[in-house]
Amino acid sequence: MTPTKTPLLQVTDLVRHYALPREKLLGPPPTVKALNGVSFEVQAGRSVGIVGESGSGKSTIARLVMALDKPTSGSVKLEGRELHALSKDELRTARRDFQMVFQDPYGSLDPRQTVARIVAEPLEALAQVSRKEQRERAAESLAAVGLRPTDLDKYPHEFSGGQRQRIAIARALITRPKLIVADEPVSALDVSVQAQVLNLMQDLQQQFGISYLLISHDLAVVTHLCDEVCVVFKGQIVERGTPQKLFANAQHPYTRTLLGAVLQAPGH
Ligand code: ADP
Ligand code: MG
Numbered sequence: 001m002t003p004t005k006t007p008l009l010q011v012t013d014l015v016r017h018y019a020l021p022r023e024k025l026l027g028p029p030p031t032v033k034a035l036n037g038v039s040f041e042v043q044a045g046r047s048v049g050i051v052g053e054s055g056s057g058k059s060t061i062a063r064l065v066m067a068l069d070k071p072t073s074g075s076v077k078l079e080g081r082e083l084h085a086l087s088k089d090e091l092r093t094a095r096r097d098f099q100m101v102f103q104d105p106y107g108s109l110d111p112r113q114t115v116a117r118i119v120a121e122p123l124e125a126l127a128q129v130s131r132k133e134q135r136e137r138a139a140e141s142l143a144a145v146g147l148r149p150t151d152l153d154k155y156p157h158e159f160s161g162g163q164r165q166r167i168a169i170a171r172a173l174i175t176r177p178k179l180i181v182a183d184e185p186v187s188a189l190d191v192s193v194q195a196q197v198l199n200l201m202q203d204l205q206q207q208f209g210i211s212y213l214l215i216s217h218d219l220a221v222v223t224h225l226c227d228e229v230c231v232v233f234k235g236q237i238v239e240r241g242t243p244q245k246l247f248a249n250a251q252h253p254y255t256r257t258l259l260g261a262v263l264q265a266p267g268h
Contacts, residue, residue, distance in 0.1 A: 006080040008178055008211050009042040009065065009098075014074035016060050034060040036235040037074070044178065047205065047212040049222025051258060052232035058215045061232075062183040065213060066100050067091055078179070092125050099172035101165070103184035108168055109156040115142070116152040119171045126175070141170040144207070145200060162193035166200065173204065183215045198224045219258040223247075231255045 016035040023030060035057045042048045050058050063069040065076055067083050076083040078098060086094060099122060102108040109118055119141050120134035129137075139149045145166040156164055165185060172180050182201070186194040202225055204210055216222050222229050223243035231239040231252060239252040250256050 005043065007041040007077075008044040008079060009213065010075075010077040010080075011041070011061075011065065012039050012075045012077075014038040014061070014064060014076065015072045016057075016064060016069070017072045034235055035064075035071075038232070038235070038237055040230050040237065040240070042179065042211050042213060045209050045211060046228070047214060047226045049226035049229040050213065050215045050232055051217065051219050051222045051229060053217060053254075056232045057235040058217075058232060059183055060235075062100070062181050062213070062215055065181055066098065095122070096126055096175035097177055098179040098181065099175060099177040101168050101172050101180060101182040101185045103187050106156070106161075106164065106188075109164055111156050113155075114152065115147075115154050115156070115167055118156070118167060119152075119174055121171060122175050137174055138170070141174045142167075144173055144204065145170045160193075161189050162197055165189060165197050169197075169200065169204070173208070173210075176208065177210065179211045179213065181213045181215070184217070185214070186221060187216065187218070194221070201225060218262075219246075220262045223262075231258065 014035050015037055018032040018034055020030045020032060038057070038061060040048060050061060052058050060069070064071050070084060078094060081094070083094070116135055116138045119138040123129045123134050123137065135152065138152060142149065142151055147163065147166055147170065156167065159167065185201070186197050189197060198221065201212065205212065205225070212225060214222050214225055219229070223246070227242065228240060229243055229246055230237045231246075231254065233252070233254045239246070239250065239255045246255060247259065250259055
């Protein structure tokens with residue numbers, strides 16, 4: 001028997017309820033049930049897509065997997081270690097293995113910092129990386145996303161939306177992570193630029209053996225890059241499978257709605 005490999009990421013029965021401000025003096029405060037028991041795995045070197053409509057709980061999954069928020073219950077394991085049980089110091093060290101790319105390439109880059117500082121920022125949390133080495137590694141990371149060393153001393157406003165998202169990807173790459181969680185990474189970009197950024201992410205996956213947890217409201221985006229797709233609806237995974245399986249044999253009505261949107265889009 002071959003031993004089963006520990007998954008890179010294992011999410012089990014993840015629940016997140018948000019308490020809202022109390023409307024009445026008596027009685028329990030109302031809650032938003034953002035996630036209601038979500039389970040999935042990402043094997044090393046593979047990529048999983050999470051697709052669902054706005055408000056379905058996608059960003060909540062991303063925040064819990066990045067340890068930016070705590071679950072109401074359930075577990076997130078990175079290479080078998082319970083993420084939400086790590087101490088602050090352990091978490092800081094663990095962070096080199098998983099990085100995040102956000103949707104908004106404007107808001108997620110500090111406009112007052114140079115590209116060199118922005119891209120090197122995840123190294124700050126790791127001990128003993130000199131300024132000189134930070135700069136060298138930032139230059140390498142920029143090269144990997146198709147930007148130039150001369151871009152190091154520029155500021156975010158000097159770049160287009162697609163280039164800014166390349167800078168955000170360079171920042172995520174700099175610690176050589178095993179997993180990149182990308183929450184709507186191309187949603188703010190023009191359609192033509194979306195394909196370029198997705199192709200870059202695909203190249204990087206092959207080059208560095210990165211896994212993505214790719215989150216999008218757009219089924220076409222996740223099927224471009226992912227081996228497996230999970231469809232979330234109201235805080236639950238209602239369907240999952242390879243892109244081929246979903247395209248050929250969608251069972252859930254919501255998946256069919258998503259498919260309808262893809263098949264009607266120009267270019268399909
Ligand atoms: P998505 O990313 O799929 O659009 P989210 O994960 O952002 O969805 O949100 C899921 C649900 O949880 C939504 O109903 C949203 O309003 C709610 N929600 C998210 N964050 C909070 C919060 N901090 N407080 C209260 N409700 C929240
Ligand atoms: Mg979201």
